[in-house]
Amino acid sequence: MxxxxxxxxxxxxxxxxxxxxxxxxxxxxxxxxxxxxxxxxxxxxxxxxxxxxxxxxxxxxxxxxxxxxxxxxxxxxxxxxxxxxxxxxxxxxxxxxxxxxxxxxxxxxxxxxxxxxxxxxxxxxxxxxxxxxxxxxxxxxxxxxxxxxxxxxxxxxxxxxxxxxxxxxxxxxxxxxxxxxxxxxxxxxxxxxxxxxxxxxxxxxxxxxxxxxxxxxxxxxxxxxxxxxxxxxxxxxxxxxxxxxxxxxxxxxxxxxxxxxxxxxxxxxxxxxxxxxGMLVQPNKAIVGENAFAHSSGIHQDGIIKNRETYEIIDPRDVGVTESAIILTARSGRAALAYRAKKIGYELTKLQLDLVYFEFLKLADRKKVIIDSDVHQIIEISNLGLLAS
Missing domain, CATH: 3.20.20.70 (Aldolase class I)
Incomplete structure (x- = not known):
């Protein structure tokens, strides 16, 4: 029917x-x-x-x-x-x-x-x-x-x-x-x-x-x-x-x-x-807000990376949003950091990720949000000898 x-x-x-x-x-x-x-x-x-x-x-x-x-x-x-x-x-x-x-x-x-x-x-x-x-x-x-x-x-x-x-x-x-x-x-x-x-x-x-x-x-x-x-x-x-x-x-x-x-x-x-x-949309506005498909909690990020439907009931593409956003903050876990690093060309081993994550947390405690250029800098500070592919 x-x-x-x-x-x-x-x-x-x-x-x-x-x-x-x-x-x-x-x-x-x-x-x-x-x-x-x-x-x-x-x-x-x-x-x-x-x-x-x-x-x-x-x-x-x-x-x-x-x-x-x-x-x-x-x-x-x-x-x-x-x-x-x-x-x-x-x-x-x-x-x-x-x-x-x-x-x-x-x-x-x-x-x-x-x-x-x-x-x-x-x-x-x-x-x-x-x-x-x-x-x-x-x-x-x-x-x-x-x-x-x-x-x-x-x-x-x-x-x-x-x-x-x-x-x-x-x-x-x-x-x-x-x-x-x-x-x-x-x-x-x-x-x-x-x-x-x-x-x-x-x-x-x-x-x-x-x-x-x-x-x-x-x-x-x-x-x-x-x-x-x-x-x-x-x-x-x-x-x-x-x-x-x-x-x-x-x-x-x-x-x-x-x-x-x-x-x-x-x-x-x-x-x-x-x-x-000239009227801003509140970030937490359902469906179209800036944060409607953004995730900063480590537990949520891990779930989203494994399967989007774990924490999203709407496919962002259905409303015209390109993809879910993984926002790196002090609450983010290793999975989110590895995901973002891979996005910008770094494949980290478990040992390398542990070293990078330690430096990441120190910077994340000082900044509200970690951006891609920060991830590059953190990997350089960690002295891993990695180059982005």
């Missing part, structure tokens, strides 16, 4: 760009959008057109160059927003308008000073209006994570009646626990009339470090679209990380899901986004 496809909705250029200091110009956005299209994402959220002339122009230009993905523009449940989005998307081969409104009691009372019935009416009217411009309309129930499930189901039911093709259930504040969020999705699957006609989507934030876990819980309970960003960038603590959810689904085939992502482009895409946004 074939795996079910999970659509990847990338919002790097919209939610990701909301990170302070990460503003992109139109040319940079076009470069990243072209790469996202090549990467295989299903939907590119290109921006929020009403927010500024620059954002409007970026959505226009991205719409012109994207060949495969759906191009999506964000709006509030406001007619002017929707008109702006429709105009910005006029060149898109597959346009989508993403409109919505807050549904939690907190948003209804403090943000909109409205009633629940008024929120439902505004949502339905916005969807109906957006449908007059495009066939594909996604509805977001902002702060769905903290919205009463019964009311959320009513909103979703009316959204479907108004013509929504996708229902986005955001954990806007990153508050939900995975079992709670998964149960919320299941509740909607069981209690929303016509839900089989639409795609359910998750949009999780990482305020408690649970964005990826919540997204996977959502998929296991009926979501078929994950909204995410490269490197997990986004408001506050960030969004669901694209590379994480994609590789989880790939590495756990028993879940029965797959994506259209060309995973061999993940590392390079991560670096492209990082360089353009």
């Amino acid at each position: 074939d795996n079910q496809k999970i659509q990847i909705f990338d919002t790097t250029l919209r939610d990701g760009e909301q990170v302070p200091g990460c503003k992109l110009n139109t040319d940079q956005k076009v470069v990243i959008a072209r790469r996202l299209d090549e990467l295989g994402v299903d939907i590119i959220e290109a921006g929020f057109p009403i927010s500024s002339p620059g954002d409007f122009n970026s959505v226009v230009e991205i719409s012109k160059i994207v060949r495969n993905a759906t191009v999506c523009a964000l709006t509030r449940a406001v007619n002017d927003d929707i008109i702006s989005a429709a105009n910005a998307l006029k060149f898109a081969k597959k346009p989508r308008i993403h409109t919505g409104i807050g549904t939690s009691d907190s948003h209804i009372k403090y943000k909109f000073n409205a009633s629940r019935d008024e929120i439902i009416n505004r949502a339905a009217e916005a969807i109906f209006f957006a449908k007059s411009f495009v066939d594909d309309v996604e509805f977001y129930a902002e702060d769905a994570g903290r919205t009463d499930n019964d009311f959320l189901a009513k909103v979703c039911t009316e959204a479907i009646k108004a013509g929504a093709t996708v229902l986005n259930i955001p954990d806007t504040t990153g508050y939900c626990l995975p079992d709670e969020y998964g149960a919320k999705i299941k509740y909607l699957k069981d209690n929303v009339a016509g839900i089989e006609k639409v795609i359910l989507s998750c949009h999780c934030h990482n305020d408690l470090g649970l964005a990826t876990a919540n997204s996977i819980a959502a998929v296991r309970n009926g979501v078929r679209q994950i909204e995410c960003t490269i490197n997990g960038i986004g408001e506050r603590a960030g969004n669901t990380s694209l590379e994480e959810v994609v590789m989880i689904l790939k590495q756990h085939p028993s879940l029965g899901f797959d994506t259209n992502i060309n995973t061999k482009l993940l590392y390079d895409t991560s670096r492209l986004v990082s360089e353009n946004m």
